[in-house]
Amino acid sequence: MKTISLLLILLAIFTFSVNAQNSDTEDWISLFNGVDLEGWTIKITDSELGVNLNETFIVEDSMLRIRYNKYKSFNNNFGHLYYHTPFSYYKLSFDYRFVGEQLTGGASWNVRNSGIMLHSQSAESNEFGQHFPVSIELQLLGGLEQGERPTANVCTPGTAVETNGMVNYDHCINSKSKTYNGDQWVHCEAIVMGGDYMTFIVEGDTVLHFKKPQIGGGFISNKEGAVDWNNYGVERDEELWMAKDGEILTKGYIALQAESHPIDFKNIKLLNLCGCKDPKAKNYKSYFITNDQSKCKY
Structure with a gap:
């Protein structure tokens, strides 16, 4: 009996130890499978939802690539590729690199310029001719071989963020990152804490932190000097967005x-x-920030 009791105690200790270890193990998910665009939805300005105009978005060599080989001119065909699931509290990790030359017709400020939109409206809710979704943009910039040009800045199409205790309506706010010239790979991370704050990290260095992402700055705003979003393809929903100012x-x-x-x-x-x-619960994780009881498994 003593032997059985000892075995039960050891088993309980082992089970507790394994569960504790599992609760600390981070379960990262791959948003891109390296094979195709499964799980992603395309919306390009002046094209219907789901149309991959001129094969802008392609998968090649396990990379998700944005290409303009089949374009003659850019013609304001701004494109966005949306992951199908919305998120609130999360960490995002990715690598990017700029390559080649800019397409004819692109604006000078778009040379080695791209981004990842966070807390974005859905692909389906974009208007037909809309240039940018209402979102918080983690702006990616490549160096131009002269002067400084930081990456992982924040830009705010239809939004604003809080810095130094005040709402900052600047359309783009620079990070303190290094400049990355050439076609080198750059590793970025974003820590997104719902509506509380976001932190951007480049090659292990924290380069930008801001709070309270919100609707109402940039191009959609009641503020004096705001740009009319009709110029950016928003006509049907302009008043709807303006009514959400500060949300x-x-x-x-x-x-x-x-x-x-x-x-x-x-x-x-x-x-x-x-x-x-x-x-x-079997799927408890010690690093969860917010609770979703519906996901618990026992």
Whole structure:
């Protein structure tokens, strides 16, 4: 009997140890499978939902590539590729590199310029001629071999963020990152905490932090000097967005941007920080920030 009791105790200790270890193991998910665009939806300005105009978005050599080989001119065909699931609290990790030359017709400010939209409206809710989704953009910039040009900045189409305790209506706010010239790969991460804050990290260095992402700055705003979004393809929903001025963005979609310069993405991964916080559940994770009881498994 003593032997059986001892075995039961040892088994309980082992089970507790394994469960504790599993609760600390981070379950990253790959948003891009390296084979095709499964799980992603395309929306390009002046094209119907799901139409991959001129094969802008392609998969090649396990990379998600944005290409303009079949274009004659850019013609404001801004494109966005949306992951099908919205998220709120999460970490995003990816690698990118700019390559080649900009497509004829692209704006000068779009040379080696792209981005990843966070807390974005859905692909389906974009208007036919809309240039950019209402979102928080993690702007990606490549160096131009002269002067400094930081990456992982924040830009705000139809939005604003809070810096230094005040709402900042600047359309783009620079990070303190290094400049990355040439066609080199750059590793980026974003820590997204719902409507509380976002932090951008480049090659292990924290380069930008801001709070309270919200609707109402940039191109859609009641503020004096705001640009009319009719100029950016929003006509049907302009008043709807303006009525939401100041509303905090707590969740949304992730979208990769196509702005006239070729760019490659790989290793696009996400760690969801929203899940079951009950330690008794099989899928409990100690790193979850917010609880979703519906996901608990016992």
